[in-house]
Amino acid sequence: xxxxxxxxxxxxxxxxxxxxxxxxxxxxxxxxxxxxxxxxxxxxxxxxxxxxxxxxxxxxxxxxxxxxxxxxxxxxxxxxxxxxxxxxxxxxxxxxxxxxxxxxxxxxxxxxxxxxxxxxxxxxxxxxxxxxxxxxxxx
Amino acid sequence: xxxxxxxxxxxxxxxxxxxxxxxxxxxxxxxxxxxxxxxxxxxxxxxxxxxxxxxxxxxxxxxxxxxxxxxxxxxxxxxxxxxxxxxxxxxxxxxxxxxxxxxxxxxxxxxxxxxxxxxxxxxxxxxxxxxxxxxxxxxxxxxxxxxxxxxxxxxxxxxxxxxxxxxxxxxxxxxx
Numbered sequence: 511x512x513x514x515x516x517x518x519x520x521x522x523x524x525x526x527x528x529x530x531x532x533x534x535x536x537x538x539x540x541x542x543x544x545x546x547x548x549x550x551x552x553x554x555x556x557x558x559x560x561x562x563x564x565x566x567x568x569x570x571x572x573x574x575x576x577x578x579x580x581x582x583x584x585x586x587x588x589x590x591x592x593x594x595x596x597x598x599x600x601x602x603x604x605x606x607x608x609x610x611x612x613x614x615x616x617x618x619x620x621x622x623x624x625x626x627x628x629x630x631x632x633x634x635x636x637x638x639x640x641x642x643x644x645x646x647x648x649x
Numbered sequence: 650x651x652x653x654x655x656x657x658x659x660x661x662x663x664x665x666x667x668x669x670x671x672x673x674x675x676x677x678x679x680x681x682x683x684x685x686x687x688x689x690x691x692x693x694x695x696x697x698x699x700x701x702x703x704x705x706x707x708x709x710x711x712x713x714x715x716x717x718x719x720x721x722x723x724x725x726x727x728x729x730x731x732x733x734x735x736x737x738x739x740x741x742x743x744x745x746x747x748x749x750x751x752x753x754x755x756x757x758x759x760x761x762x763x764x765x766x767x768x769x770x771x772x773x774x775x776x777x778x779x780x781x782x783x784x785x786x787x788x789x790x791x792x793x794x795x796x797x798x799x800x801x802x803x804x805x806x807x808x809x810x811x812x813x814x815x816x817x818x819x820x821x822x823x824x825x
Contacts, residue, residue, distance in 0.1 A: 600815070603811075604808045604811055604812060605808075607799060607807050607808045607811040608804050608805070608807055608808035609804070610804075611804070613800045613801070616799060616800045616807060617796075617800055619811060620796045620799050620800070620810075620811045620814055620815075621796075623811050623812070623814075623815045624792070624796070624811075624814055624815040624818045624819075626815075627815035627816065627818065627819045628815075628818055628819050628821075628822060630819075631819040631822045631823070632822060635822065635823075640738070640741075640823070641738055641741055641742060641820075641822075641823035642819075642822065642823060643742065643745060643816065643819045643820055643822070643823055644745075644816070644819075645744075645745040645748040645749065645752075645816060646748065646749075646752065646809075646812040646813075646816060647812050647815040647816055647819065648808070648811065648812050648815060649808070649809075649812050
């Protein structure tokens with residue numbers, strides 16, 4: 511997969527994560543709702559950062575879809591979805607690290623993978639899992 | 650922290666839920682959880698940890714990562730020698746570092762888990778706080794090293810180092 515393809519896949523995944531957080535945040539109460547809002551903000555920032563990288567390469571930025579089929583009825587399901595969203599992002603960020611020799615993109619991938627792994631840990635702990643970590647995030 | 654509903658739903662925590670189970674199949678191409686370029690950075694490696702740079706272009710980087718993981722294992726072992734109410738947590742985090750060592754091609758048998766557990770004390774002691782502080786510092790330091798080395802490593806090793814940096818940073822949440 512080319513670097514451009516990896517970046518495009520990341521934008522598409524960030525679109526879905528942003529949509530997912532918008533839905534799941536509404537099923538949570540503070541302080542978890544606030545945590546979901548912060549995660550949403552972080553994913554928007556990453557999506558915008560990726561869009562700038564694609565534009566610099568004169569590559570098309572994938573648009574967001576009108577809607578994603580997300581159904582979350584209970585807080586527990588909302589938290590579980592948040593875990594899955596972050597695990598999905600971690601996979602793609604790890605792919606970027608292994609798909610480029612560009613140190614700037616590598617650093618972006620390492621930083622974003624780490625942030626997703628930390629958020630996944632926080633959501634797992636909110637679900638009562640201890641310690642809530644995994645040995646190899648993104649793999 | 651969680652409301653009663655969330656606690657009841659905490660049962661969901663058992664097992665890893667698939668996206669499909671949540672009714673969001675149409676997250677579409679965007680969130681297919683199968684990565685398209687799986688670089689297997691856990692290729693079989695010789696059990697010998699004396700990595701030969703002429704064979705392994707990542708020899709020095711891999712050796713440095715192994716050194717960091719061994720230092721973390723030693724730090725956890727030291728923390729587990731003192732009576733601590735966190736022994737269960739520390740053993741689980743230590744086990745993840747043993748996995749890291751193995752993923753890097755290290756020999757887990759060279760760093761055996763401490764046999765038997767010291768008597769656990771239900772009362773947090775000053776040494777417990779010191780122990781956790783030291784472990785957090787060790788995790789932070791290892792995370793920085795892994796993250797730095799991921800930038801220049803081969804495409805085969807870099808993803809593993811990235812995962813290790815992410816794992817050590819995640820451990821800070823559990824040690825908070």
